[in-house]
Amino acid sequence: MRYLPHTSEDMASMLQKVGVESLDALFSTIPEDCRRKDDLNLPEPMSEWELNDHMNTLAGTMAVSPEYKVFLGAGSYDHYIPEAIKHLLMRSEVYTAYTPYQPEISQGTLQTIYEYQTLITRLLGMEVANASMYDGASSLAEALLMAIRITRRKKVAVSNAIHPLYRRVVQTYFAPTGYEIVEIPYLANGRTDLSALDNLEELAAVAVQSPNFFGCIEDLKEIGEKVHTAKKTLFVTCFTEPLAYGLLKSPGSLGADIVCGEGQSLGVSRSFGGPGLGIFASLNKYVRNMPGRLIGQTVDKDGKRGFVLTLATREQHIRREKATSNICSNQGLCATAATMYMASLGGTGFRELAGLNRDKAEYLKGELKKVGFTISFDSPTFNEFVAESPAGFETTYKKLLKRKIVAGLSLAPYYPELDDHYLFCVTETSSKEDMDALVKEVTS
Amino acid sequence: MSKEISELNLPDDVKYTDDHEWARLEGENLKIGITDYAQDQLGEIVFVEMPEVGDTLERKEEFGSLESVKAVSEMYMPIGGEIVSINEELGDAPELVNEDPYGKGWIIEIKPGDPTELDSLVNKDAYLEMLKGLE
Numbered sequence: 074m075r076y077l078p079h080t081s082e083d084m085a086s087m088l089q090k091v092g093v094e095s096l097d098a099l100f101s102t103i104p105e106d107c108r109r110k111d112d113l114n115l116p117e118p119m120s121e122w123e124l125n126d127h128m129n130t131l132a133g134t135m136a137v138s139p140e141y142k143v144f145l146g147a148g149s150y151d152h153y154i155p156e157a158i159k160h161l162l163m164r165s166e167v168y169t170a171y172t173p174y175q176p177e178i179s180q181g182t183l184q185t186i187y188e189y190q191t192l193i194t195r196l197l198g199m200e201v202a203n204a205s206m207y208d209g210a211s212s213l214a215e216a217l218l219m220a221i222r223i224t225r226r227k228k229v230a231v232s233n234a235i236h237p238l239y240r241r242v243v244q245t246y247f248a249p250t251g252y253e254i255v256e257i258p259y260l261a262n263g264r265t266d267l268s269a270l271d272n273l274e275e276l277a278a279v280a281v282q283s284p285n286f287f288g289c290i291e292d293l294k295e296i297g298e299k300v301h302t303a304k305k306t307l308f309v310t311c312f313t314e315p316l317a318y319g320l321l322k323s324p325g326s327l328g329a330d331i332v333c334g335e336g337q338s339l340g341v342s343r344s345f346g347g348p349g350l351g352i353f354a355s356l357n358k359y360v361r362n363m364p365g366r367l368i369g370q371t372v373d374k375d376g377k378r379g380f381v382l383t384l385a386t387r388e389q390h391i392r393r394e395k396a397t398s399n400i401c402s403n404q405g406l407c408a409t410a411a412t413m414y415m416a417s418l419g420g421t422g423f424r425e426l427a428g429l430n431r432d433k434a435e436y437l438k439g440e441l442k443k444v445g446f447t448i449s450f451d452s453p454t455f456n457e458f459v460a461e462s463p464a465g466f467e468t469t470y471k472k473l474l475k476r477k478i479v480a481g482l483s484l485a486p487y488y489p490e491l492d493d494h495y496l497f498c499v500t501e502t503s504s505k506e507d508m509d510a511l512v513k514e515v516t517s
Numbered sequence: 518m519s520k521e522i523s524e525l526n527l528p529d530d531v532k533y534t535d536d537h538e539w540a541r542l543e544g545e546n547l548k549i550g551i552t553d554y555a556q557d558q559l560g561e562i563v564f565v566e567m568p569e570v571g572d573t574l575e576r577k578e579e580f581g582s583l584e585s586v587k588a589v590s591e592m593y594m595p596i597g598g599e600i601v602s603i604n605e606e607l608g609d610a611p612e613l614v615n616e617d618p619y620g621k622g623w624i625i626e627i628k629p630g631d632p633t634e635l636d637s638l639v640n641k642d643a644y645l646e647m648l649k650g651l652e
Contacts, residue, residue: 386588392588
């Protein structure tokens, strides 16, 4: 984006043109208590050379793959991104495209989103997907609000094995609403404890994540059947690692009503945590309560195929405070990357890659067991798992970091009861040598 | 689209509200729909969102919405009461609201909670006067 500074002469001539004396007078319609009174406390500007040095120093404080071997997932995954995608995304007609506000003139953008929606519905086994949302966490919050709109109930149940930060975002969304969130505990095997679910008839939705935050694969079929013993209650499933569905049965085929999650794994770089890609899909019968934008396919007056923005009458820019959601945008660039990624891999490649992730994670799991780790939960996992460390691992962790190996995520800050437990992630980017180096350091 | 006021079909056997709904007493129940003026202003209706049978709503409370190709508009209860039936046919044929707003395009049927609230509804002439004021 171009930066166009205003000189004081520019400002003076503009102020004169609109007939006000000063900048303060121009802003006088903004309520007093919304205006900043003092100047921003900013450091002196830097020259280009100084700025480059500064950024390099900052970058040096980070542990970044591939320089570091990062066995860290927990919602953000290190996957190879095909060069073709990086190249295509750098085409200006792709990276300058924003969510379409004059939609029908941008047929290319609409077709891309339409193909994105189609691929997502196939991956998740759902009937309809929207044009994407901000990230996995806000998708989950929106899914729960959608369930409340559909059922007109005021309470949702959320598994404690859902990503802790996702649950915090849900709490933030819910705080001003008065709707209630009930937490469902997890079992000794790392899966959600369904026996704790009672009064299903009061609930708008039951939400679980699979694979869950511990990497454990939930029995979605069983949970769905239990949830659907209540006539109206909706089964919401979420995910942080959609690559898992290359191996696992899709949530849609196991009874999910709304499926949501993070799409960063699908060709979007980790970028220190963002931007992400909020994936959102639902059954067709709920489409009018779905948040976000939706692209449809139609024919023009000559019978030629074309793409349109559909159901926009329910969006905020038209329906104002009565809109289904206050999201009025989508993650255009990340959704485009995900579309290219899924199309590049194809169904077969996607399955093979998922298999590789799972097999490598199983290798590390086995090797860690040999050197004194205990696998905390005995449920099946995909590319992440929790292991309880042998005594003294904290020191080893720091030693490993010096050797440019990030040995998982300590769970203690999120689950105090899981002191000394670490969440490990292994993707296709981790080599056998990397894993062996990690294990060797533990034993030395 | 957009009829002249003189072209509007405003039957004598229903009462009207300033939200452009009509209500017709049928036995003890009240059938409710939208007026010819409302359907004409909305244009082609593509979806009708309705309440659930058994819901009890107050006068002026929102009971559903009408989606046209241009906009979504809310519908409000002319008087309070319990929803006893909804027009299921509109699920497949929302255009009935455009084609026959006072007949096959009815939307809900309610059992009035407080029949004295019926006095708040107006007759054809008063509604017509109000429409003229909108011109």
